[in-house]
Structure formats: structure tokens, C-alpha cells
Amino acid sequence: MIKKEIRSLIRNLLPKIDKTNKYHDNVIDAACETVLNSMIADYFNKESQNVDQFTKRYGDDTPLTIVLDAITDTYYTTLPVGFVPLTDKASGIRRIFTVQSGGVMFYPMDARELDLAASNSNFYLINNKIGYVVYPTKVEYFSMDNDIATAGVRMNILTRFRDLLDTDTVGIPGNRTGEFTTAVLQYLGVIQPADLTDDNKDKPVMTKQQ
């Protein structure tokens, strides 16, 4: 299903909270994102290699720009969207590759490895790979090549639900759409219907007329 179909399904399955039954899109998206992130994380823990099928590719039409931070002398790319955080070093940035998609590979690293590898490690001295460290809004590169920096890169990103386009297909791990829907509805079920009647108001005591 595409994103707006999922949102529509959830909206129509929710109990009416008032005559308008208007849930804000952001509320539904946030609930979907929470449940989906959890399902993807579970799937990743069991089948880490296969989680890439839920990614979306960025940089195909226009390569993602690589910028040199003059102060720290570090190359980086600002991420085009937010990602689903996972427990490994690549997190939600599952793959980075060159525009031509060949030759040079990118390896995920953590910041500690980046610092240590810079001290004349074999990886630094004789490797032709490029390392990348994932931060919430950007990735930093290690051993970036000038030509690649000029050309830009492409990325497969495990995009968080709220940043998907309405027409994007949403991958639900294991095709468990039913479980996903139920979980989102339970999540939203804590919203109580608007109380339109003041039942706590003192009621007049009626006495029987003689």
C-alpha cells in the first residue's frame, strides 16, 4: 500500500470521536511511524541483511551533494530525509554509493573508529574504501576522494514514515499489514471521545407536586 492509502485506512477504522471525526494527518502519521519503526527494528534483529528492501533511494536524478567543512576538514552530506534508526553503524543509511555505482565502496563506521583509523591505520593507508559515520541529520565521510566529492553520491535510506511521499509504497516487514493496522489503532485508541455532555452537573431534585 502507498502511504495515503494506509493513512486513509487507519482514519476510517478509528471510532468516531465527534461528528467531524477529524484526526490530524500528523497524529496518524506519528502513530504509524512509531509502530512501523518497531516492526522494522524487530525484523532487522532477525534478518539484518534483508532490511534493505524497505529503503528508498535518493540522489538518482540529482546526486546528493558532498560538502567540505573547512573548519574540521571533513566531508559530509546533509541527509535529505529522516531515517529509521537501527542498532548497527549504518543505522537507517543502509547504503551509499557513487553516481556510477561501481568501483568504490562505502563502509559504515562509528565516530570512535573514524578517530582511531586516522592514526595511520592500514584502512587509512592502503584502502580504497570510503568510511561513513551516521549522525541524525548528516553523514560524515572518511578518506573521501575528491572526484567523488565533486560528483556527489546516492543513498538507500530507510526513510521514516512521516518523510515518505503520499504516493510512496510503504514496506511493512513480513507483509503483516493486519498486525500493523491493529497496533496503530490500539496506539490511537487512548484518545477518548470528546465529552459533549456535562454529566457531572448537579441535577435538580424534583419533588412530587401534591
Place this chain on the structure above:
Amino acid sequence: MAHTNAFINLNDLVDRFMLRKKLSTDDAVLYFEHAAEAYRRIRRQHSNESVTAKVSISSLGIIEMPDDMMGFINLVLPINGEFWSFTDRPNMVNTTTLVAGVETRDADQGEQVAIDQDQTTGYGAKGSVNDYSRTIDWEARRIFVDGIKSDTAVLIYESSGLNLDGNTLVPEDCVPVIEAYVMWQKTDFDGSSMNEKLYRKNNYEEELRNLRILNFMPTGDELRDILFGTSTQAPTR
């Protein structure tokens, strides 16, 4: 008919290793570090590969070691189509003297004084005396020579094999050893049990033995030469 190469780039070796072992790239940096270390160890201890390079002998009779030189094999001069070795003389004077900041060799200090090699002929004389001698100063990474200076010699040495200027090519024979080494080192940081660690260590040692058999066992031709060289067709009485 085309065949795959007998060498593989170290970078590709690590990629192929992760593919074969169904490993993610999460620890690829560590795998590469250990793979490079494994190859350096093989070059130093278990390989018959060596580098042959022309080296300059300075006017002070000194050869500067190449940066990648881990072990010395031989220092030779080409004479009549063959290499002739320098003789090792551990007691050769290997100090230098600074004069106004310039490195020299002071004969008063015994530096660069030609070694006295008496040559006698006639009954009871030595078979031969080598004109060229050398001694190695590992700390200064220099080789001091005697009998020749301001010339070129040929140095045969063990290199790290790790190429800074291009691809590091690894013989395919070494690949099983490197993979076994990386799998063994991986057990240090992936929470493996002691059993797993010992299994990986044994596996590495087994692969190493296989490589050493390949590298150091004499060939059939060599064995035949030994046999023919130590036997005679004349009848034994």
C-alpha cells in the same frame, strides 16, 4: 581459455570474505585491518616472496634501507651474470661524525677505514677472500658496506607487501590463511565463546601449515636433483 588471476587485491579480498561468510559491512573496517596484518605476518614469517631492488651506496659507504623493509635477505653485486653476496662483518665500524652539521666519516675514529684483508697465495692459502663486506644497523635502518662506495648494489629483502601507491596484490594461496586469521581475530570482539576462539585459532594454524607446505616443500625437480646429486652411476664396491 581464460582463468581467474592468481592474485587478488586486498580490498577485494575483504569484500569477498564478507560475501562468503554472510557478514554485514558493519565491521568491515576491522576486517580490513586484520586482513592487512595477516598478510604482513605471512610476508614476514611464512612466505618465500622477496623484493629485489637496486640501492645506492653513498659516498660514505652507507645504504639507506627502504621504508617497507622488514627483514634482510641479501646484499649482492652483479658479476658476470650472477649475484655475488657481500660478507657479513658484524664488527665493522658503523658510526658517523657530524662536522658543522654535515654527516661525515672520520678515519681517526676508525670510520670508513678499509678492512684489512690479507690475501696470500700458495700452499695453505684461503680459498678466496670477498672484496665486499657489510653490516646492518637496524636502529638507524642503514647498511654499512666496505670495499665499495658511490655505486649501486642490489638489495634483496622482505617487504611488508602492503602497497601505499596502488593495489596490494595478495597471492590466492594466502587467501584461506587470511580469512582464517580474520575469523579468529573476530572472535575477540564479537562475544564468541572460548570454544569458538580455540576452533578459529586451530583453523588458522591448519591453513597456515598448508601454506607453509606449499611455500617451503621442495619441488619434484629439486628432490630429483638432490637424489641425482648425491648418487653415482659407478658401482659401489
